[in-house]
Each structure stands twice: as structure tokens, then as C-alpha cells.
Amino acid sequence: MDIWILPVFLPCLVGAIDLYVPELPVIGMLDKDVILPCWFNPSDGFSLQNLSVFWKLPNQQQVYGFVLGQNQLDNQHPYFRNRTGLFHEELSKGNMSLLLQGIRPTDEGTYICFVNIHNSSIASLSLQVGASFSKPTLHLEPSEGLKPGDQVTVTCHTYNGYPEADIQWQNGEGKNMTENITTSQVANEEGLFHVQSSLSVILETSDTYSCLVYNPVLQEVTHASLTVTGQHLSFPPVALWVTIGLCFCLLCLLVALACVCRKQLKQTCEEEQAEAGNEEQEENGELKTAMQPLKVSSAGEDEDATYLE
Numbered sequence: 412m413d414i415w416i417l418p419v420f421l422p423c424l425v426g427a428i429d430l431y432v433p434e435l436p437v438i439g440m441l442d443k444d445v446i447l448p449c450w451f452n453p454s455d456g457f458s459l460q461n462l463s464v465f466w467k468l469p470n471q472q473q474v475y476g477f478v479l480g481q482n483q484l485d486n487q488h489p490y491f492r493n494r495t496g497l498f499h500e501e502l503s504k505g506n507m508s509l510l511l512q513g514i515r516p517t518d519e520g521t522y523i524c525f526v527n528i529h530n531s532s533i534a535s536l537s538l539q540v541g542a543s544f545s546k547p548t549l550h551l552e553p554s555e556g557l558k559p560g561d562q563v564t565v566t567c568h569t570y571n572g573y574p575e576a577d578i579q580w581q582n583g584e585g586k587n588m589t590e591n592i593t594t595s596q597v598a599n600e601e602g603l604f605h606v607q608s609s610l611s612v613i614l615e616t617s618d619t620y621s622c623l624v625y626n627p628v629l630q631e632v633t634h635a636s637l638t639v640t641g642q643h644l645s646f647p648p649v650a651l652w653v654t655i656g657l658c659f660c661l662l663c664l665l666v667a668l669a670c671v672c673r674k675q676l677k678q679t680c681e682e683e684q685a686e687a688g689n690e691e692q693e694e695n696g697e698l699k700t701a702m703q704p705l706k707v708s709s710a711g712e713d714e715d716a717t718y719l720e
């Protein structure tokens with residue numbers, strides 16, 4: 412069976428009944444419900460009893476069956492069980508739109524709408540699944556001890572989006588940095604993508620790197636930025652020279668202080684020494700003076716003694 416992609420709600424020219432389906436893909440959000448539209452303009456005297464509707468995949472797997480006014484789900488593929496339905500009150504108006512619940516990435520693809528009321532017609536439409544990517548997280552490698560001119564890698568991670576993202580990088584001035592990146596997109600067991608993109612750059616004094624994650628189906632952008640600041644850098648050159656200058660000044664100051672101290676220390680030492688000498692002399696003088704009277708007195712005693720004898 413051929414698959415027909417038709418213009419926006421233009422009648423299908425294959426078969427006797429004009430069938431209307433959207434030309435552009437229908438977008439279904441992950442885990443949400445979606446309606447796949449398909450309808451015809453019923454002629455007068457149309458009876459539900461004479462209507463049969465089938466929704467199928469291109470590989471003939473049955474998504475939904477409705478035969479001569481009754482649901483007919485014996486041949487429904489188990490993948491679609493309890494997830495699909497027609498709007499029964501709409502059928503008499505020629506509206507055969509299909510409800511598909513709990514959208515999964517694997518639901519993406521072409522769906523065929525088939526109708527029979529004496530004559531039959533067939534049309535197809537496509538379903539695209541979309542899931543928003545998480546807000547990216549950015550890492551800088553290496554993250555410290557950096558100097559301007561160093562080569563660094565900025566890595567951007569974003570999760571659980573569908574389909575694959577378009578990754579772009581920008582610097583602080585909005586310049587496109589998408590040249591030097593490596594990006595990997597890996598699907599998890601649910602089919603959702605984990606994206607890792609690495610930008611390799613030569614570091615400037617302070618710059619901002621932005622990772623933009625574009626979802627082409629949802630036409631949605633999520634982004635994050637990382638700014639390399641002093642916290643990552645060891646010594647930007649200006650700071651280095653200022654630091655060296657300050658160190659030199661400090662050293663001079665210390666040397667000067669040391670000289671002054673030494674001079675003063677020497678002076679105090681001499682003074683102390685001098686003072687200590689004086690004290691000794693004074694002590695000796697006292698001793699002498701203290702001894703002299705003794706001598707005198709003893710001499711006097713001696714004299715006295717000689718006198719007494």
C-alpha cells in the first residue's frame with residue numbers, strides 16, 4: 412500500500428471520498444495525549460451502520476479498527492492497546508480523528524487513515540514526538556589555577572529531550588563558537604537523548620561561554636552560561652604585576668625596618684652596657700667607702716689597743 416502525504420487539510424484525491432488530513436506533521440508531547448485528525452464531509456443519507464474506519468501503520472499493524480458501526484479491536488497491535496480511541500459522537504459528522512494517549516518516542520512515524528462507506532479512501536499523516544531538554548549544566552575543565560592563554564574545555568550536559576538537539580555555542584559577545592565543538596547524543600532506554608557537547612577554547616582574561624540547546628520539533632531553546640572569573644584564574648597579568656610590586660615594596664619596608672631596629676638595638680645595648688659598667692663602679696665605690704671606715708675604726712681600735720696596752 413502506498414503512503415500519501417497530503418497538503419494541509421486538502422482532500423485526498425485517491426478514492427471516492429474526500430478525506431482531510433493535516434499536511435504538516437502533528438506534534439505530540441512526551442507522556443501527553445495527541446489527536447491525529449482525519450475527516451470527510453458526509454453526504455446526505457450517511458449511516459454509521461455503513462461506516463468502517465481503520466487506522467494503521469505503514470507496516471499494516473493495526474492501530475484501531477471500527478467495522479460497520481462497531482469497534483473491532485481483535486487485530487489491534489498490543490502496543491496500542493488501551494492507548495487509542497475514536498470520538499464516537501464525532502463519527503456521524505465524518506470525523507474519524509484518532510486519540511493516542513501517553514506519547515512515547517517510538518510512536519513517531521506515519522499513520523494511515525482508511526475509510527469505507529460503499530466506496531473507500533485512504534490518507535496518511537505523520538506524527539512527530541517532542542520532549543523538552545533539561546536546562547543545561549556547564550563544567551569547566553580544568554577549573555582552577557588557570558592563566559589567560561590556557562586551553563580549557565567547557566562541557567555542556569542536557570537530558571531527556573527528543574528528538575536530537577541542535578547545539579550551538581556562543582561567547583560573551585554573542586560570537587558563534589560552534590566551530591570547535593564535539594557533541595554526542597545518546598538515547599536512553601526510553602529513546603530520550605542525553606546530549607554532551609564540549610567546547611575547546613583558548614582562555615581570555617574573563618569570558619562567558621553559553622551553550623544553546625535547540626529542539627527542532629518543539630522549536631524551543633534552553634541555554635546556560637559559564638563565566639570564567641578570578642576564582643578560576645591563578646594570576647591575571649595585571650594582578651600579577653601589582654602583587655609583585657606590592658611584595659617588593661613590602662620587602663623594602665621590611666629591610667628598612669630591620670636596619671632601623673638593628674641600629675636602635677645596638678644603641679640600647681651600648682647604653683645598657685654603659686649603665687651596667689657605672690653600676691658596677693658605684694657598687695665597688697660603696698664597698699670601698701664601707702670598708703674604709705672599718706679600716707679607719709679598726710685602725711682606731713688598734714690605736715686604742717695600743718693605747719690601752
Ligand SMILES: *[C@@H]1O[C@H](CO)[C@@H](O)[C@H](O)[C@H]1NC(C)=O
Binds near residue numbers: 427
Ligand atoms: C461510489 O459508490 C457509488 C455507489 O455506491 C458508485 O455509484 C460510485 O461510482 C462510486 N464512486 C467511485 C469513485 O468508485
Ligand SMILES: *[C@@H]1O[C@H](CO)[C@@H](O)[C@H](O)[C@H]1NC(C)=O
Binds near residue numbers: 456457458460461
Ligand atoms: C447501509 O448498508 C445497508 C446494507 O448493509 C443498506 O441496506 C443501507 O441502505 C445502507 N445505507 C446507506 C445510507 O447507504
Ligand SMILES: *[C@@H]1O[C@H](CO)[C@@H](O)[C@H](O)[C@H]1NC(C)=O
Binds near residue numbers: 489492493
Ligand atoms: C488494558 O486495560 C485492561 C482493563 O483496564 C487491562 O486488563 C489490560 O491488561 C490492559 N492492556 C494493556 C496492554 O495494558
Ligand SMILES: *[C@@H]1O[C@H](CO)[C@@H](O)[C@H](O)[C@H]1NC(C)=O
Binds near residue numbers: 498508
Ligand atoms: C474531530 O474531533 C476532535 C475530538 O473531539 C476534535 O478535536 C476535532 O476538532 C474534530 N475535527 C473536526 C474537523 O471537527
Ligand SMILES: *[C@@H]1O[C@H](CO)[C@@H](O)[C@H](O)[C@H]1NC(C)=O
Binds near residue numbers: 587588589
Ligand atoms: C577553533 O580552533 C582553531 C584552532 O584551534 C582556532 O584557530 C579558531 O579560532 C577556533 N575557532 C573558534 C570559533 O574559536
Ligand SMILES: *[C@@H]1O[C@H](CO)[C@@H](O)[C@H](O)[C@H]1NC(C)=O
Binds near residue numbers: 579587588589590
Ligand atoms: C554557528 O556556526 C555553525 C558551524 O559553523 C553553524 O552551523 C551555525 O548555523 C552557526 N549558528 C549561527 C547562529 O550562526
